Structures are given as C-alpha cells and as structure tokens.
Amino acid sequence: MNKQRAGALVLLVVGLYGLFSSLRLPMGKWSEPGAAAFPLIVSALLALSGAVIYARARAGAAVDWRGLLRQQWAPLQIVVLTGGFILALEALGYLLTASLYGFALLFWVSRYRLWVALGTGALIGIGSWYIFGRLFETPLPQGILGL
Amino acid sequence: MDALHNLLTGFATALTLKNLYLAFVGCLWGTIVGVLPGIGPVAGITLLIPATLGIDATGAIIMLAAIYYGAMYGGSTTSILMNIPGESASVITCLDGYQMARKGRAGAALFIAAFGSWVGGTLAIVGLMFMAPLLADFATKFGPPEMFSIYLLAFILLSSLGHDIFTTMPMVLLGLLLASIGMDPLTGVLRFTHGVKHLYDGLGFVPIAMGAFGLGEILAATQESEEGRGLQKVRLRDLLPTGEEFRASIGAILRGSGIGFFIGLLPGSAHIVSSFLSYLTEKRLSKHPERFGKGAIEGVAGPETANNAASGAAMIPFLGLGIPTGPPAAVMMIALLIHGIRPGPLFISEQAHVFWGLIASMYIGNVILLILNLPLVGVFVNLLRIPARLLFPIILLVALVGTYSGNLDTFELVVFLGAGVVGYAFRSWGFEIAPLVLAMILGPAAEISFRRSLMRSAGSFGIFFASPIAATLLAASALLLTWNVHRSLAKAPAKA
Numbered sequence: 001m002n003k004q005r006a007g008a009l010v011l012l013v014v015g016l017y018g019l020f021s022s023l024r025l026p027m028g029k030w031s032e033p034g035a036a037a038f039p040l041i042v043s044a045l046l047a048l049s050g051a052v053i054y055a056r057a058r059a060g061a062a063v064d065w066r067g068l069l070r071q072q073w074a075p076l077q078i079v080v081l082t083g084g085f086i087l088a089l090e091a092l093g094y095l096l097t098a099s100l101y102g103f104a105l106l107f108w109v110s111r112y113r114l115w116v117a118l119g120t121g122a123l124i125g126i127g128s129w130y131i132f133g134r135l136f137e138t139p140l141p142q143g144i145l146g147l
Numbered sequence: 148m149d150a151l152h153n154l155l156t157g158f159a160t161a162l163t164l165k166n167l168y169l170a171f172v173g174c175l176w177g178t179i180v181g182v183l184p185g186i187g188p189v190a191g192i193t194l195l196i197p198a199t200l201g202i203d204a205t206g207a208i209i210m211l212a213a214i215y216y217g218a219m220y221g222g223s224t225t226s227i228l229m230n231i232p233g234e235s236a237s238v239i240t241c242l243d244g245y246q247m248a249r250k251g252r253a254g255a256a257l258f259i260a261a262f263g264s265w266v267g268g269t270l271a272i273v274g275l276m277f278m279a280p281l282l283a284d285f286a287t288k289f290g291p292p293e294m295f296s297i298y299l300l301a302f303i304l305l306s307s308l309g310h311d312i313f314t315t316m317p318m319v320l321l322g323l324l325l326a327s328i329g330m331d332p333l334t335g336v337l338r339f340t341h342g343v344k345h346l347y348d349g350l351g352f353v354p355i356a357m358g359a360f361g362l363g364e365i366l367a368a369t370q371e372s373e374e375g376r377g378l379q380k381v382r383l384r385d386l387l388p389t390g391e392e393f394r395a396s397i398g399a400i401l402r403g404s405g406i407g408f409f410i411g412l413l414p415g416s417a418h419i420v421s422s423f424l425s426y427l428t429e430k431r432l433s434k435h436p437e438r439f440g441k442g443a444i445e446g447v448a449g450p451e452t453a454n455n456a457a458s459g460a461a462m463i464p465f466l467g468l469g470i471p472t473g474p475p476a477a478v479m480m481i482a483l484l485i486h487g488i489r490p491g492p493l494f495i496s497e498q499a500h501v502f503w504g505l506i507a508s509m510y511i512g513n514v515i516l517l518i519l520n521l522p523l524v525g526v527f528v529n530l531l532r533i534p535a536r537l538l539f540p541i542i543l544l545v546a547l548v549g550t551y552s553g554n555l556d557t558f559e560l561v562v563f564l565g566a567g568v569v570g571y572a573f574r575s576w577g578f579e580i581a582p583l584v585l586a587m588i589l590g591p592a593a594e595i596s597f598r599r600s601l602m603r604s605a606g607s608f609g610i611f612f613a614s615p616i617a618a619t620l621l622a623a624s625a626l627l628l629t630w631n632v633h634r635s636l637a638k639a640p641a642k643a
Contacts, residue, residue, distance in 0.1 A: 004314075007576030011317050018324050021339055030606030035331035035338055038594040039324060046320040053313050074369035078543070079568060082362070085547065086560045094548075102540045109369075110536035120537070128544045136198060138552040 008053035015047025077109045093143015094133065099125025150276055157503030161511055166209055169202065170508045173210035174515045177217020181237075182225055183538070188218035189360045189474040194542070196353065196482050197549040204486040205501045209508040211482055215475045216268055216458045216509070219418060220516045223260040223451050227253055237454070238419070239426045243439060243446030250442050255388035259444055260451040261520040263400045267452035268513045270404045271411065271459025275466075276506050279495060282467035286492035291599040292610050296620035298593035301470050303624045303631070304413065305582045311638070312631040314578045322586025323593070325350055332595055345558040352481040352588055354550045354559040358566025359580050360474065361546040365539050366571040388444070396448035399429050403452030410453070411460025413472065421457040422450035459509065466490050466502060470589065474581045477588055485553070 001009075022043055028034025069076070085101045092100075103121025106112045112120065129147070132138045160166065173195075180191030192214050199207035222237030227244035240260065247256040289297070302323075306316040328339045329349030340346040388396070403425040410421040429445040430436045439446050464470045469491025471477040483490060488498060495502045550563045570580045604610035612618045 003576045007573060007578055010572075011321065014321065014324070018339075025338060026334070026336060030601060031604075032606075033598045033601055035334050035336040038597060039327040039338060042320050042323045042327070046317060046324060049313065049317040049320060053317065056313065071370075075366040075571060078362075078366060078369070079564065082543065082547070082564055082567075086557055086564065089551075089557060089560070098544055102544065105540040105543070106537070110540070112536075121540075124541055124544065128541070128548065132197070132548045132552070136201065136552075138197065138200075138548065139555060140548070140551075 002057060004057035005054050008050045008057060010050070012047055012050030012054065015043050015045075015050050018043030019047055074109055078105070081105055081108070089143075090141050091143060093145050093147065094140035095125060095129045095147050096143060096145055097125075098128055101125070150280070153499065153503045154276060154507060156500070157505070157507035160205060160500055160504030161209065161507035165202075166206055166504065166508060167511070169206045169210040170213050170512045171515055173213025174217040174512050174519060177214035178221035178516065178519055180214065181218035181221020181223075188215050189356075189478055190364055190542070190546075191218055192475060192478045192482070193353075193357050193361055194545045194549055196478070196485070197552040199482055200485070200552060204483065204488045204498075205504045207482055207486055208479065208488075208501065208505050209512075211479050212462070212505060212509060213512045213515075215479070216455060216512065217516055219268075219451075219455045219458050220261060220264050220520050222454075223264070223447075224257065224520070227256045227260065227447070237422070237451075239422045239450045240447055242426070243441070243443050246440070246442035247444065247447065252388075252392075252442065252444075255392055255444065256447050258521065259388055259392065259396050259448050261517055263396065263403065263448045263452035264455040264520075265513050265517045266400050267404045267407055267454075267456035268459050268516075269510065271408050271456040272506060272509045272513070274408055275459055275463050275509075279463050279467040279502070282463065283492045283495040286468055287496075289492065289616070290614070291596045291603065292614050292617040293620070295593060295596035295600055296611060296614075296617040296624070297468065297470065298589055298596060300620050300624045300627070301472075301589060302586060302593070303627050304472075305585055307627065307631055312628075312635045315582050318573065318578055318580065318583040319586040322583040323590040325355070325583070326587045326590030327594070332591055333598060345556065350562055350587075351553070351559055352484070352584075353553050354562035355566045355587060356478050356481055356584050357546050357550045358563040359570035359584055360478070361542070362563065362567025363570030363574060363580060365542060366567060367574055368535065368539070392444045396444050398432075399425070399445040399449035400452045402428060402432075403449040404456045406449075407453035407456025408460045411457030412463055418454040418457040418461075418473075421453040425449035425453035466494060466505075468492065469494065469592075471585060474584065477581075477585050480588055 018039055022036045022040040025036035025039075026034035027036045027040075081101060081104050084104075085097055088097045088100070099122045101121075102124035103117050106121050107114060107117035110117075129140065133140045161170070176195060177188065177191060180188060192211050195211065195214060199210060202210075223240050223244065226237040226240035227248050230241050230245040244256045244260070247253065302319050306312050306319050326349070328346055329337070330347055331338055337347060403421075406425045406428060407418075407421040410424060411418070426439075426446055426449060429443075429449040430439045433439065433443070433445060435443075458475075461472050461476055464472050465476040465480065467490075469480075469489060471480045480490060488494065488501065547560060547563070550559050551557070553559060570583075573583075574580055600610050601608075610617075611621055
C-alpha cells in the first residue's frame with residue numbers, strides 16, 4: 001500500500017458512504033430533483049475516481065507503517081494538544097487553557113527548556129487573551145478564573 | 148466617464164481615517180505575512196477574519212485585499228536577502244535576486260521589486276476598474292443554466308490546479324460532497340447529519356478554511372527543516388538602481404504587467420504561474436540569457452511585477468462573477484459572506500460603494516506598500532530572526548480564536564481540527580487541498596443552479612444546450628476535461 005493508494009481508498013470509502021446515504025434521501029423526479037440528486041451524482045463520481053486512482057497508483061514505495069509514528073510524531077503531538085485545548089476551553093476558560101496550551105507546545109513540541117516554555121507560554125496566553133478578549137472584545141470563555 | 152466618476156466616489160469612501168487605517172494595517176500585516184516563510188497570504192487573511200467581525204463590510208474587504216497584495220510585496224524581501232521565498236510566488240525571485248544581493252546590489256533588487264510590484268498592481272487595478280463592471284453586467288443576463296455551466300467550468304479549471312487531474316478532481320468532488328452536509332437549500336431535508344444538531348447548518352467555511360490552510364500548513368511545516376541561511380546586509384544609501392539597471396527593468400516590468408494580468412484572470416495559483424512565465428519570457432527575450440541565474444535584474448523585475456498584477460486581476464472574476472479563482476480570494480469570499488455580502492454579478496450594482504471603495508483603496512494601498520517596503524526593509528528582516536518553533540504556537544492560538552469567535556461554538560473547533568488533520572493527510576498523500584475548499588464554497592450555488600435548471604425545463608437536460616452561452620461553456624468544459632485527462636494519462640503511472 002503506497003501513499004496515493006491510501007488516499008484513494010479513503011476517497012472510495014467516502015464516496016460509497018455518500019452514495020448509500022444519498023439513496024435513503026428523497027430522490028424526487030428529474031423535473032423536480034430532490035435532496036438526493038446532487039450528492040448522489042457527486043458521490044458516485046468520487047467513488048469512481050477513488051477506484052481509478054487506486055488502480056493507477058501501482059508503483060511507489062510502500063508506506064512504512066512502523067516508521068509512521070516516528071515520522072509523524074510532531075504533527076501527532078500538535079493534534080493531541082489541540083484536542084486537549086478544545087476539551088478544556090469551556091471548563092477552564094480561555095486564559096488558563098491558552099497559557100497551558102502555549103506552554104505544552106513550546107515544551108513538548110518545540111523542545112524549549114521548562115522555565116522558558118513556562119514563561120513564554122504564559123506570555124502568549126495572557127497576550128492573546130488581552131488582544132482578543134479585551135481589545136477585539138471577542139466573548140471568550142471565562143472558565144474557573146472568571147476572566 | 149462613468150468609471151472615473153465612480154472612482155472619485157470610491158476615493159471619498161477610501162480616504163476616511165478609518166478606512167485608511169484599515170488599509171495600512173492590511174498592508175503591514177500582508178507584508179509581514181509575505182516576509183515570514185511558512186505563513187502564506189491565505190493563512191494571513193484567514194487569521195484576520197475574526198478581527199473584521201467588528202467592522203463594516205467595506206472596511207473588512209479593504210483590509211483583507213490589502214493583506215493579499217501586501218503579501219506579494221513582502222515575499223520578495225526574504226527571497227532577495229536570504230534566498231528563502233517568503234511566499235510561494237517569490238520562489239523565482241530567489242534565482243536572480245539573491246545573486247544580486249551577493250554582489251552588493253540587494254538595495255537595487257529590493258527597489259526594483261517594490262517599484263515593479265507597484266506598476267503591476269496599479270495597472271491591474273485599472274483593468275479591474277473597467278473589466279469587472281462589464282463582466283458583471285454581462286452576467287446579469289445569466290439564468291440558472293448559464294450559471295451552472297460557469298460553475299462546472301470553474302470546477303474543471305480548479306481541477307487543473309495541480310499537475311495531475313486525478314489528484315485534484317477528487318478533491319473538488321469531496322468538497323462538493325462536504326458542502327451538501329446539512330439542510331438542503333431547496334427542500335429543507337437534512338442530509339448526512341445523523342442527528343447531530345451542530346451539522347444542521349453544514350460544516351461552515353471558516354473552520355474548514357482555517358483548519359485546512361492554517362493548521363494543515365503548520366502540521367506540514369513540522370516535516371520541513373529550518374536551515375539557516377546567510378542574511379545579506381543592505382544599506383539604505385544603496386537602495387537606488389543605476390540608470391542602466393532601471394532601463395533594463397522597464398521592459399520586463401511592462402511585459403510582466405501584461406502576463407500577470409491575463410494569467411490572473413484564470414483559476415489556479417495565478418500569482419505563481421505568472422511569475423514563472425514572466426521569468427521564462429525575459430530569459431527568452433534577453434540578448435544575454437546566460438546572465439539569468441547570476442543576478443540579472445530583469446529576473447527580479449518581471450516576476451515581481453507579474454505576481455502583483457495577477458493578484459489584482461484575480462479580483463475580476465471574484466468580484467464580477469462571484470467565483471474565487473484561488474485560495475486567497477476564497478477566504479476573502481468567506482469573510483464577505485460573514486458580512487452578508489456575496490460578490491457576483493449583482494454585487495457591483497447593488498453594493499457600488501463597497502466595490503468602488505475597494506478599487507480606490509487598492510490604489511492607495513499600492514502607494515502605502517511602496518513606502519513601507521523601502522525604508523522599513525530592515526525592520527521586516529528582523530522578523531526573520533524569530534524561530535519558526537516559537538511562532539507556530541502563536542499562529543495556532545490565533546487560528547483557534549478566529550474559528551471560535553465566529554459562532555462561539557466549540558463544535559467548530561472540532562471541525563477545525565478535523566479539517567486540519569484531513570488536509571494534512573491528503574497533502575501527504577499527494578493531493579491538492581485548495582480545490583476542496585473552493586468547491587465547498589461554490590458547491591451550494593452550483594447545486595441550486597443545476598436543480599432550478601431542471602425544474603424550468605421539466606426535467607430536460609436540453610436546457611443546458613438551448614442557451615448559446617451555456618452550450619459554449621459546456622463545450623469548453625468538455626474540451627478542458629478531455630485535455631487534462633489526456634495530459635495526466637500520458638504521464639508515467641502514478642508513483643507515491
């Protein structure tokens with residue numbers, strides 16, 4: 001399985017999902033196309049294109065599944081931390097969450113020293129809270145600090 | 148005369164203190180975005196969308212457009228001084244710009260890049276001033292069959308963005324499918340929502356664009372190395388080119404303006420294509436082509452002029468037809484839709500003050516950029532000393548706040564994260580992301596046009612061929628599709 005085949009497979013699956021889901025929607029008539037008409041056509045073409053790409057992409061290095069985690073470690077860290085930010089935002093509030101998020105990115109991903117990451121993370125959190133929350137008056141979640 | 152009268156009205160709008168300030172902020176931020184490698188004009192515009200929520204539509208489009216063409220100016224600075232393109236369209240400027248800097252002619256290269264950008268940008272605005280209203284007037288005669296044909300042509304042109312239609316067309320189709328999530332615009336039936344209330348209004352353009360372009364770019368950037376390059380020094384007193392350098396640049400600037408303008412009308416990465424085409428043209432026309440790649444000033448003048456002209460020309464189909472022909476115009480469209488304005492055939496007649504205010508501010512913005520880019524070059528260069536690993540947490544936070552501030556809904560942050568992961572994954576697999584976002588924006592209107600056409604004709608597809616305009620556009624679409632498929636099949640089987 002090479003990279004382009006992996007992508008093609010995703011497209012094929014999404015296309016088939018769209019196709020079967022569309023069949024459950026009102027089709028209407030050609031003189032009055034229903035909600036299913038357009039997504040049905042698009043899904044069918046998407047599934048077909050996925051199949052064509054899969055068939056064409058014969059050559060190419062196989063995906064190194066074992067090395068994948070090592071290669072994609074930094075993106076994975078960012079995704080996990082961003083997920084954590086989203087989960088914590090409403091509960092902890094923007095100020096605290098942004099400061100912790102900044103610290104975690106700088107310490108864990110950018111590999112700054114602990115104190116540098118703490119100080120800079122706090123600066124980024126407080127700075128962005130002030131600019132967006134106070135200057136732009138964006139209603140950010142206040143959370144446990146009430147700020 | 149009408150155009151001149153309207154332009155004067157536009158200046159009255161653009162020369163207010165507030166709009167001048169917004170043009171300045173946009174130009175400054177655009178230049179910074181252009182100077183900093185890793186943040187393109189798309190991310191730069193996307194990140195400032197939340198800042199436009201508190202201002203009116205005229206001010207918003209003035210600022211966002213200023214970021215777009217400002218980034219074209221800024222991109223040349225790092226290309227010339229560090230051999231690192233600050234923006235993708237400035238890649239070609241590295242070839243001769245950096246060589247000029249190594250020979251002590253950095254100032255001259257920077258001056259000619261800024262001057263050429265100003266000429267190209269200004270001439271494109273003149274074209275925009277006359278062509279956009281004509282195009283819009285013509286398009287008001289369009290009915291659903293004609294509109295659907297235009298959208299179909301646009302989708303096929305979008306799929307020509309990459310080198311292989313088999314990696315771009317599926318992304319267009321995926322974008323169209325994602326756009327159908329939510330309530331059907333004509334019947335109100337819910338599609339692909341699976342009972343999730345947050346999906347009733349669809350996925351939303353802002354989280355998708357922010358995620359795919361903002362988060363996706365950062366994830367991709369973690370895979371690139373941050374090699375240090377020598378930073379060439381520039382002295383202000385060496386900024387002016389010699390008479391000979393100036394004379395050699397004039398022809399390249401004029402040709403670059405023409406090339407950039409016409410390429411800019413076409414969908415795709417016009418600013419990149421136009422700069423490459425301009426470089427190749429100058430090399431072909433030169434009596435001493437061997438100088439290119441070693442510090443030929445025409446190799447800086449032409450491409451830098453072309454990419455600014457293309458940026459201006461790209462506004463013509465965007466404002467006149469409502470069809471964004473590239474990612475920067477796509478995110479500008481998102482920003483305008485948030486303000487309740489839809490660019491298109493009726494935009495220029497019904498929102499004339501917004502359109503002419505924008506035109507006037509583009510003239511002003513080009514002058515602001517000329518002034519910013521010369522004396523302040525030292526300031527901008529210092530931004531390059533900020534390591535990328537320190538910048539990206541700031542960019543991520545801005546993107547997250549920007550996404551959240553639209554509807555104050557954490558579900559949109561989940562969409563943002565998902566779009567970032569999907570965008571990054573497809574990019575790694577060799578697919579283009581921009582067509583997906585563009586198709587999402589145009590999809591709903593395309594679907595409505597398609598269905599309304601069939602309603603009018605009682606189900607007969609002949610309606611698309613009965614109209615000469617629609618039939619011509621469909622024929623062009625078929626030819627283009629055939630040519631693209633042939634081009635892709637003629638290459639070696641896809642390797643990954």
